[in-house]
Amino acid sequence: MSTLDSIKQILGVKDKNIDILSCQEADYKGKKVILAEAALVRAFHRCPLCKAPSNAFVKNGKKVSMILLNRCANKQTYLRLKKQRYHCRSCHKYFTASTYLVNRHCFISKQVHYRVLEELTEHQSMKSIANHCRVSVTTVQRTLSALTLETK
Template structure:
């Protein structure tokens, strides 16, 4: 078992289409405050044989898009997942599609695990600002998740 497979198990990412290839530390300074992140680089790709829109087998790979996902922390620095999602293009109906994964909803950057952590902390009747500090997101994001 490689070290990157252990990272996937530790973060409870069970999608077999995600391939991890690098982990790094990132430090940024904003308004005099130093933020420390763990950044995990990964790629999401799988083979599509038919177009989801028209059904013809005329799909080709059409580059990737970078999405920056927030994962739950492990009592330490914030963890970001830089996920390169495969794009597909259908030659018959001229539409494009992106690869999908069950760890995050379409067009979202907060993972389902992070949202469930917010719900667990809310069940303990903690204030929204406290939940936001523990999880590492803004208070308005916590409110949006809860309501």
């Protein structure tokens, strides 16, 4: 097993389309964090929008997302994910490769949301849960409300 595969396993990234490029300690927003650089490239056989064959779309740059992961080595951990963008020549629309790791248009990983749910089972305030998980109180409230909407 290579070092980059080990890093991927430690971070809890199981998506085969994500390749870890590097991992180091860095400054981000004035704090020392663990920053893992990664690339997400998926092979599409059809356009997800118009169902045109793969020869109808081309690669069109990359979109960089800073995704918050669970803490590692008692430091805040981020995944700087470069997502491949595509342009469909058939429908003239753009789309970006996606992963199970985060919801669409979100920068907080599902791991962190699961951690929030785990902490909600214990008797503590939402503010302390937000501090433990390094998210806002609003994120804790949204995670709880999403859970209550699913159970109804």
